[in-house]
Amino acid sequence: MAVCVAVIAKENYPLYIRSVPTQNELKFHYTVHTSLDVVEEKVSAVGKALADQRELYLGLLYPTEDYKVYGYVTNSKVKFVIVVDSSNTSLRDNEIRSMFRKLHNSFTDVMCNPFYNPGDAIQSRAFDSVVSGMMVQAC
Amino acid sequence: MADEALFQFLHNEVIQYVYKSAENGEMENGRCVSKLEHLGFRVGQGLIERFTKDTSRFKDELDVMKFICKDYWTSVFKKQIDNLRTNHQGIYVLQDNKFRLLTQLSSGKQYLEHAPKYLAFACGLVRGGLSNLGVRSIVTAEVSVMPACDIRIMIKQVN
Amino acid sequence: MSIPDYMQCAEDHQSVLVVVQPVGIVPEDQFFRIYKRISSVCQQSIRSSQRLLYIRYRHHYPPENNEWGDFQTHRKVVGLIAITTCASAKEWPQTSERFHGQKEVFGSTLYDSRLLVFGLQGEIAEQHRTDVAFYPDCDSCPDLERRVEDFVESIFIVLESKRLDRTTDKSGDKIPLLCVPFEKKDFVGLDTDSRHYKKRCQGRMRKHVGDLCLQAGMLQDALVHYHMAVELLRSVNDFLWLGAALEGLCSASVIFHYPGGTAGKRAARKPSISQAADSGKRHRPGAQELLIDPGALTTNGINADTSSEIGRAKNCLSPEDIIEKYKEAISYYGKYKNAGVIELEACVKAVRVLAIQKRAMEASEFLQNAVYINLGQLSEEEKIQRYSVLSELYDLIGFHRKSAFFKRVAAMQCVAPTIPEPGWRACYKLLLETLPGYCLSLDPKDFSKGTHHGWAAVQMRLLHELVYASRRMGNPGLSVRHLSFLLQTMLDFLSDQEKKEVTQSLENYTSKCPGGMEVITLPDGLKFPPVPFTKLPIVRFVKLLNLPVSLRPHKVKGLLGENMSSKSPFIYSPIILHNRGDERCKKIDFQWVQGAVCEVQLMVYNPMPFELRVENMGLLTSGAEFESLPAALALPAESGLYPVTLVGVPRTVGSITVNGYHTSVFGVNSDCLLEGLPGVKTGGCMVEVVPSLPRLLLSTSLPRSPHVAASEDISSSVALQLFNGETQTLTVTLDNIGTETLETLELSSKIISTKEKLLGDILNWDIQEAQSHLPLLPGCSLSLTVNIRVKLDFSGQENLLPDLSDDGISVTGLPISSPLRQVLKPRPESKALSADPGKNEHTHFKTLEAVMTFKYSGGGGHVEGFYRELCLGIHVDVEPSVFFTRVSTLPATSMRQCHLLLDVFNSTEHELTINAKNNQDLLLYASECQRMAIQVDKFEFESVCVQPEQSQQQWETERQQAQGSLINSTLSILHPSLQREGEASVEGVLNQLVLDHLQLAPLQWDVLVNGKQCDCDIVTDCRVGDPVSLEVKLTNHSKKEVGPLALTLVAFQDYQNGIQNHDLQDAVTFIGSNTFYIDKVNPTFSSTCTGALLFLYTGDFYLSIKFQDDSTRRDLPPAFFGLPTVHIRALESPIENGA
Structure with missing residues (x-):
């Protein structure tokens, strides 16, 4: 279960960011923001590296004391970042991957929604509920 | 084949509608084409998102163009682009010898002057798709003998 | 060791450390000048061999770091240069002492030292000592560098000797155990004879030798030694030193692979030429790795055997291996918490290498690691430095966001609560540096x-x-x-x-x-850069307003060409959006006037959720001088599109472009330029200012009209209520309230189109009188008198016709006094009332609107051909006064005159007197109708000249006007009760029949009896028995020829009771024929017939001259043939005497 989920546009500004607990949101802003460096590095390395790097899931971006940050970049250069608690060791790679898949599916739906203007903040409630489903429950 | 026809009919009606509403207001011909192109652009953005959901990451520009020619075109028009040419400096020409949206119009030079209307949406589709993949471009189409058409893509190089 | 040296790089491992310190008090700038010069000797090739020595200088070095010198030899201080100033010989011993004292500090590791004394002269200075150099002062020490070089040479000699010493130390002898400071206590009491121990000693020493070789410039040897050390130490699991050996290996490899250094641009190394040449030789493909037996090493270190040389090249690690080894080394260091600084420095070095290798991901992992290395209690300064360095390193690898993050942390650290004197300046500076990252x-x-x-x-x-x-x-x-x-x-x-x-x-x-x-x-x-508040408020439209109508300048026609507004070309393409810039350059097609208050309207929007107070809002303009008058406004919360008008006065002539506006909001002044606001729509920003024109204020003698003006052009209007035919004077006063002299003034008027038929001019004035006051200075005024006279047609034409035919009076007819004449009753009022109420002429006011336009100019504007206009609206409600409900004609006694019978109806509520010129007054009470008769001359119609373009209808109208005016000159109305008078006009009342009757026949008949002109009333006397000559003359004034005609004279007597006696054969005889024959008469010609009569009896006789029925008579209207009736009185001839 994630503590923070973020969707970042190709121009590197946030389209959607939600974290639990919500009062310390700024901290997560910082975390996700700095993780973009790593994302960019990984993406630009694709051309030079081997073929198996071509999948959309980027894996663990970097660990901090309390959190682990995972990344995923779509072909349309939209980045998804999920931050999970370090102490949550039960989360396996596959689970993270499936979380990203769900996010991507939901995001595609948002994109195809005629009321959504690409580049705007995501306000779709359907997307919100998908994200809530994968976040840690607030206590 | 029913689903193909559905899209074609819808497409034709959209064009008629746009032109008819233009007559009531004061729009020039250029604006109608531009409007259709914008429609296609937005649709293209969403389509690409859906189609590339499960594909692997594109390596480079050429990879992107190949995707457009094969998978994208097939998904929308049920056939591939017949020929792709490039000068490797950002200009690509996609040749479709039997463009689905033109086959019902004529098979020669008749109604040639109306062809641009019917290609505007498709150009927008391509431009929207490319834009969402991070490629800024200008897409134009040329028709000399229907139903063959050339779609010309000029990639805006980022300095 | 507590303070990490973040600036250390891998290649620093091959440098020797020299400390430069002041002894006693040395002025800082002097010291650093010398220090700089000394530091320039950082690379030196040794004379005796091809090797290069690198020197590192420090002016401050904590002695405890020196204790790690055995661990990594580059950390120990091997040379000391002391700088001191000494003014006199007395101070010398003291200085010398101090120098020695300082040497003791680093004594254990020092190879050599030098003292530089400045300022001492005299015999002590003449001493030639190798370890002390005397200079008179800081500026005159040209051989300083050479001395340093010598010093370096001597250090090298010592180094080399130590190296050889250690190298040749074979495994048989007792090798001392090299330790790091914190280890010392661990090895107390250990068995020194165990193989384990011995191997440990060997390994450590081998590593040390490697360090020395590296410092001495023998790269390949160093590599070999390190490899060996690694082998040895691995077998004994001496992790700390194993890490050091690995690190040494990495350093040597880095030096080999990256001759330019890894410190980045900061300390770019000159790649040593000799080394490069060496390395070039060694890269030969196909060579195999071969580890050399250290026993084969000679004292010189270089084996002449080329095959082994090739092998040696492979001792160097590949770039990937370097990083692997660093990782390994760091992991070993990580096991020892006291080795935190070493670990940190190793991380930093590795990152630098990775940065060069452009492997950012791995570098970031190293850095990540580095963040968490615990260095014990760091001072705040150190923390700040650490974060700053981390930030720099992240920048180096391209992770700008992370770099910004750490810089921010460093900034926050600068002002941490625990710091007694927070460094806000430093904090601010660091924060600024984080901006690009975000x-x-x-x-x-x-x-x-x-x-x-x-x-x-x-x-x-x-x-x-x-x-x-x-x-x-x-x-x-x-x-x-x-x-x-x-x-x-x-x-x-x-x-x-x-x-x-x-x-x-x-x-x-x-x-x-x-x-x-x-x-x-x-x-x-x-x-x-400045920050203008373009969103507080948001401006959406900027529109330059035209001046109020009365102040607008108009250009005299003929010079109009330049002022046409040019349309911007509309460029359209489906892809590229329409460029809004064209709009702004559009020139406006009205002008402003210098000196007049001009307005610009802005539509603004307040985006804030509370009331926004804008003070001092004005315009920014360029071009002609424009004095902007600032405005202050308070905009309600989140209100949309509030219009704000900014005013200003153009002070010079030219073209003004509105570039933007300035505001003062929340105490911040902003200048917002329109070109920086892409969302602003404007209808053009450039306006021409014309030179100043005078300004007039119009006032009238009559009260202002409450009516809404017909169009907005009218600045003021007056309302009057007049009776039809009345004249009113209006005095218009023009005050020059401007600053310019009024030089020209013109006046014109225009009737606002109305369906009323107007008879005559309403307005007239004398402009000359007003213009005599020009030029009018500011502050003066002039007045103009305007006469307003209304004459409207209040009658309906169709009512008249039937009555005339009812009349049944023929034109050739009867005198007025004829009893046969019917006296017609006044027109029944019911006739008027029965008409539908809309046409109720009695109570219907007709409204007339006219506009008087004053065109005036003066001053600079006049020179340029501009003028201003003031419009005065005149609204007249016209009450009908008298109606001529019926008009008919009666023939007068003279053929040249006619009686006009007018039924006059007084439609007012007051009594009035109507008076025709010749007749007496006719008093009419309210709503009373009476008949009056006036005698008028018949007149020629043809005298009204016809303009060829006129249509028949226009000609008719003109004719009527001409006739009416002739007749009117005889009528006037008085309203005695109201003291008002006017004129009654018969214009429009005269219909065709009447006109026909009024028309003077173009055939002028003159009848002369006895030479005397005969006409209706004139009675000619003649004598009975005397022949009376008669002449009938026809003058043809028409355009066609007339004739031939035949006339018959008939005499009769009128008994005045309706009976005429034509039986007068025995009373009157004609001498000759009573028939005249007139031949054709051409236009403007005349023809005369003569005859004679003889009266036999006295009495009153009438002669009528009749026409014989001729075909010609039918072509011409009968009116033409009206001949005067001749009235002759035959008188008794005087009795002759004697008869």
């Missing part, structure tokens, strides 16, 4: 277009911190600037509460230091 530039122009860059939440936090830091720094101007920037660029992202808070704090700050538009420059050269 895509935040302090130029608001970057934010005006397109989508927002960067993370708004983060940026806002950063800006708040900048504001706080600059405030604490004591620079309120900066705080204001940053806070304005926050408000301007992040407005969309602030919540309502935040907006209130930000604006409140902004007002707080600006109360001490108002914000302005200047560029703020920091002492270090950083510039902050």
Whole structure:
């Protein structure tokens, strides 16, 4: 279960960011923001590296004391970042991957929604509920 | 084949509608084409998102163009682009010898002057798709003998 | 060792450390000058061999670091250069002592030392000592560098000897155990004879030798030694030293692979030429790795055998291996918490290498690791340094965001609560440096277009911190600037509460230091561009307004060409959007006048959730001088499109372009230029200013009209109520209230089109009288008298016709007094009332509107051909006064005259008197109708000249007007009760029949009896028995020829009772024939017939001259043939005498 989920546009500004607990949101802003460096590095390395790097899931971006940050970049250069608690060791790679898949599916739906203007903040409630489903429950 | 026809009919009606509403207001011909192109652009953005959901990451520009020619075109028009040419400096020409949206119009030079209307949406589709993949471009189409058409893509190089 | 040296790089391992210190008091700048010169000797090739020695200089080195010298030899101080000033010989011994004392500090590791004395002269200075150099002063020591070089040479000699010493130390002898400071206690009491121990000693020593070789410039040997050390130490699991050996290996390999150094641009190394040449030789493909038996090493270290040389090249690690080994080394270091500094430095070195290898991912992992290395209790200074360095390193690998993050942490650290004197300045500086990492530039122009860059939440936090830091720094101007920037660029992202808070704090700050538009420059050269508040309020439209109508300049026609507004070409393409810039360059097609108050209207929007007070809002213009009069306004919360009018006065002539506007909001002055606001629509910003024109104020003698003017052009209007035919004078006073002299004045009037038929001019005036006052100076006034006279046609034509035919009176007819004449009753009033109420002529007011236009000019504007117009509207309600309900004619006694019978109806509620010129007054009571008769002359119609273009109808109208005016000159009306008078007009009342009757026949008949002209009333006398000559003359005034005609004379007597006696054969005889024959008469010719009569009896006789029925008579209207009736009185001839 994630503590923070973020969707970042190709121009590197946030389209959607939600974290639990919500009062310390700024901290997560910082975390996700700095993780973009790593994302960019990984993406630009694709051309030079081997073929198996071509999948959309980027894996663990970097660990901090309390959190682990995972990344995923779509072909349309939209980045998804999920931050999970370090102490949550039960989360396996596959689970993270499936979380990203769900996010991507939901995001595609948002994109195809005629009321959504690409580049705007995501306000779709359907997307919100998908994200809530994968976040840690607030206590 | 029913689903193909559905899209074609819808497409034709959209064009008629746009032109008819233009007559009531004061729009020039250029604006109608531009409007259709914008429609296609937005649709293209969403389509690409859906189609590339499960594909692997594109390596480079050429990879992107190949995707457009094969998978994208097939998904929308049920056939591939017949020929792709490039000068490797950002200009690509996609040749479709039997463009689905033109086959019902004529098979020669008749109604040639109306062809641009019917290609505007498709150009927008391509431009929207490319834009969402991070490629800024200008897409134009040329028709000399229907139903063959050339779609010309000029990639805006980022300095 | 507690202080990490972040600047260390891998290649520093091959340098020797020399400390340069002052002894006693040395002025700082002097010291550093010398230090700089000394430091320039950082690379030296040894004379006796091809090797290079690298030297590192420090002016401050903690002695405890020296204790790690055995671990890594580059850490120990091997040379000391002391600098001192000595003024006199007396001080010398003391100085010398101190020098020795300082040497003791590093004594254990020092190879050599030198003392440089400045300022001492005399015999002590003449001493030639190798270890002391005397210079008179800092500037005159030209051989300083050479001395240093010598010093370095001597160090090298010592180094080399030590190296050889250790190298040749074979395994048989007792090898001492080299230790690091914290290890010493661990090895007390250990068995020194065990193989384990011995191997440990060997391994450590081998590593040490490797270090020495590296320092001595023998790269390949160093590599070999390191490899061996690694083998040895691995077998004994001596992790710390194993790590050091690995690190040594890495350092040597780095030096080999990256001759340019890994320190980046800061300390670029000159790649040593000799080494490069060497390395070139060694790269031969196909060579195999071969580890050399250390026993084969000679004292010189270089084996002449080329095959082994090839092998040696492979001892060097590959670039990937370097990193692997570093990782390994660091992991070993990590096991020892006291080796934190070493570990950290190793990480830093590895990162630098990775940066060069462009492997950012791995570098970031190293750095990540480095962050968590615990160095024990760090001072705040050290923490700051650490974070700053981390930030720099992240920057080096391209992780700008992380770099910005750590810089921010460093900034926060500068002002941590535990610091007694927070370094706000440093904090501020560091914060500024983080800006690029967050895509935040302090130029608001970057934010005006397109989508927002960067993370708004983060940026806002950063800006708040900048504001706080600059405030604490004591620079309120900066705080204001940053806070304005926050408000301007992040407005969309602030919540309502935040907006209130930000604006409140902004007002707080600006109360001490108002914000302005200047560029703020920091002492270090950083510039902050100004931040105009373009969103407070948001301006959507800018429209230049035309002057009010009465002040607009008009151009005299003929010079109109240049003022046409040019349409901008409309360029359209489906892809490229229409460029809005064209709009702004559009020239406006009205002009402003110098000296007049001109307005520009802005539509603004207030985006804030509270009332926005804008003070001092004015225009920014370029071009001609424009004095902008500032306005202050308060806009309600979140209100849309509020119109604001800014006014100003153009002071010079020319072209004015409105570039923008300036405001003062929350104490911050902003100059907003329109070109920087892409969302603003404007209908053109450039306007011409014409030279000043005079300004007139119009006032009238009559009261102002409450009516709404017919069009907005009319500046004022007057209303009158007149009776039809009345004249009213209006005095118009023009005051020159401007500053220019009035030079020209013209007046014209225009009737606003009405369906009423107007008879005659309504308005007339004498302009000459007014113009005699020109030129009119400012403050003076002139007056003009205008006469208003209304004459409207209140009758309906169709009512007249039937009555005339009812009349049944023939034209050739009867005198008025004839009893046969019917006296017609006055027109029944019911006739008028039966008409539908809309046409009720009695109570119907007719309205007439006219506009008088005063064109005036003067001053500069007059020279350029401009004028102003003042319009005065005149609204007249016309009450009908008298109606001529019926008109008929009666023939008068004379053929040249006619009686006009007018039924006059008084439609007013007052009694009036109507008076025709010749007749007496006719008194009419209200709503009374009476008949009056006036005698008028018949007149020629043809005298009214016909213009060829006129249509038949127009000609008719003109004719009628001409006739009417002739007749009218005889009529006038008086309203005695109201003291008003006017004229009654018969224009429009005369219909065709009447006109026919009025028409003077073009055939003029003159009858002369006895030579005397005969006409209706004239009675000619003649004598009975005397022949009476008769002449009938026809003058043809028509255009066609007339004739031939035959006339018959008939005599009769009128008994005045309707009976005429024609039986007068025995009373009257004709002498000759009674028939005249007139031949054709051409136009303008005349023809005369003569005859004679003889009266036999006395009495009154009438002669009628009749026409014989001729065909010609039918062509011409009968009116032409009206012949006067001749009245002859035959008198008794006087009795002759004697008869």
